[in-house]
Amino acid sequence: MEIPAINLKAIVLVHWLLTVWGCMAWLPTSYAWVNFSVFAIGVWAIAQRDSIDAVLMFLVGMFVTIVTDIVHFGIFYPINDFAAESGRNVFRFSAGMAILSLLLKPASCFFVYQMYRERGGDYNVNFGFITVSRDREAYQSIDQQEEPPTPANPFNQAQDTKPAVRAY
Numbered sequence: 736m737e738i739p740a741i742n743l744k745a746i747v748l749v750h751w752l753l754t755v756w757g758c759m760a761w762l763p764t765s766y767a768w769v770n771f772s773v774f775a776i777g778v779w780a781i782a783q784r785d786s787i788d789a790v791l792m793f794l795v796g797m798f799v800t801i802v803t804d805i806v807h808f809g810i811f812y813p814i815n816d817f818a819a820e821s822g823r824n825v826f827r828f829s830a831g832m833a834i835l836s837l838l839l840k841p842a843s844c845f846f847v848y849q850m851y852r853e854r855g856g857d858y859n860v861n862f863g864f865i866t867v868s869r870d871r872e873a874y875q876s877i878d879q880q881e882e883p884p885t886p887a888n889p890f891n892q893a894q895d896t897k898p899a900v901r902a903y
Contacts, residue, residue, distance in 0.1 A: 741849075747774055749839070751771075754833070760830070762833060763807065766803070770804075779793075787856055790851045797847060804837045808837070
């Protein structure tokens with residue numbers, strides 16, 4: 736099964752927009768700080784296309800925001816609605832966008848992991864039905880030329896020869 740290529744810019748932009756809309760009505764500032772800090776790392780990963788560390792930090796940050804989003808929703812989701820009708824509509828929209836962002840984050844983590852592997856990351860994950868790995872056995876490095884095998888003797892002596900017997 737071929738995995739589609741998703742652009743890192745699209746992932747950061749979609750989650751940034753959903754987070755902005757999610758912060759409109761009811762979520763605390765800690766929700767915004769956590770998510771926007773991770774998006775700053777995502778911008779770093781976009782700016783440095785060859786950085787493995789930037790993508791790995793963005794991936795770990797996305798996993799952390801999944802956990803913190805669940806905690807924020809559990810603690811701060813109001814039991815009663817807002818009094819005014821317009822307040823209820825803004826709350827529903829904001830809650831819907833924040834929940835949609837949370838639902839999209841596992842898929843985004845999967846695609847960011849693919850980008851991490853493309854940049855040279857070395858963690859392998861096997862989900863059973865989907866295997867995320869690259870087979871590098873079929874490729875030969877052009878930097879190294881094949882040399883005939885040599886014995887591992889540091890003194891360049893033949894290994895099977897015995898020293899000559901001295902006659903006194």
